[in-house]
Amino acid sequence: MVEGNNSEATKFILLGLIQSPELQALLFGIFLVIYLINVIGNLGLIILIYIISLLHTPMYFFLSNPAFVDLCYTSSVTPNTLVNFLQEVKRIALPACATQLCCFIIFVVCEVYMLSVMTNDRYAAISNPLLYTVIMNRRVCIQMVVSTYLYGFSVGLLQTMLTFHLSFCIINHFCDDIPLVGLACHKTHYKDIKEVILFTLAGFNTLFSLFIILISYIFIVFAILRINSAEGRQKAFSTCASHLTSITIFYGIIIFMYMQPKTRHSLNTDKIASVFYIVVPPRLNPLIYSLRNPEVKNALKRIIEKVFSTVK
Incomplete structure (x- = not known):
């Protein structure tokens, strides 16, 4: 992106993951398969929870929302990445880049706090099983989920507005916040402020939500x-167990990405880490929650049997 003294750029040039055309074609195939698995897994889990009345409980209501968030944040980045694998000159318009970044931050922040909300739900279910549905009534569940989305939206909007007050020359791979700030053309006081706000908010959201989870x-x-019985x-x-597995994977990636010292950051490392937390959690979460949950497995088994019996 070339800047003039009084002009504003309207497009960014993306470097991508790798420059070899042959490897780009291979990566396109790999990313397409992974993305389809993400969509099928998360969308399938949402539909399954919606159509099976046995799963209409607070636990599965909270489970369907992380699936929705996973579906959204991987969809905010992956389609554009797939298109760019097939293009010789990789570009993204400024509004599209801003929208991609805003959506990505919104849903990552939502994911962090959804895991915290699910922990509180598990505590209510285990500590007061007889009063569980009373404590976690529909109104409480909706309020917790809506507040998570509203907070995620406010953080995403704030970070995007701050980021796009910077000047950029080129973007490495896709519109993620850390690579964007690192690639700003000029070292200014505003860039320093943006970096402080970025890592402060990332640190606060990660540590505060993790603190809630640990206390819960x-x-x-x-x-x-x-509990008396073994x-x-x-x-x-x-x-x-499934919730803890999801927490370990997600927070491990986020802490590696955002909480390491600034001197240890490199664009290539950030690029790989960005791809990792876009690809891995959305793909694994449906498997983690479904394979370790007998109610989900039984519901899926009944649907498959019903489909086969209808076909026959």
Whole structure:
């Protein structure tokens, strides 16, 4: 992107993941397959929860929202990435880049706090099973989810507005916040402020949501230990296992991406990490939650059997 003294650029040039045409074609195929798995897995989980009345509980209501968020944030980036794999000159318009960045931040922040909300739901289910549906009534569930979306939207909008007050020469791979700020053309006081706000908000959202999760799980452990039967304790631990697996994967990637010292950042490392947290969590979450959840597996089994019986 070439800047004049009084002109504003309307397009960015993307460097992409790799410059070899042969490898770009291979990556296109790999990314397309992974994206289709993401869409089918998350959309399938949402539809399954919607159509099976047995899954109309607070737990599965909260489970359907992370699936929706995973679907949205991978869809905010992947289609444009796939198109650019097939283009010799990779460009993205300024409004499209801003929209991509805003949507991506919104849904990543939502994902962080959805995991926290799900932890509170698990604590309510384990500590007060008889009052669970009363405590986590429909109104409470909707309020928790809506507040998460509203906060994610405000953070995404703020970060995008701050980022696009900078001047850029080129974008490395796609419109993610850390690479964008690192590739700003001029070192200015405003860029320093943006970096401070970026890492402060990223650190706050990551650590605060992780703090909520850790505190909730401390209470969950105590609640499980108060269960008299070994079978009951095992069932309670099993209920939390898929959620803990998802938390470990997601927060491990986010902490690596945003919380490492600034001196250790490199554009190539950030680029690979960005791809990793776009591709991996949305693909694994449907598998984690469905394969470890007997109710989801049984519901899916009944649907498959019904389809086959109808075909026959």
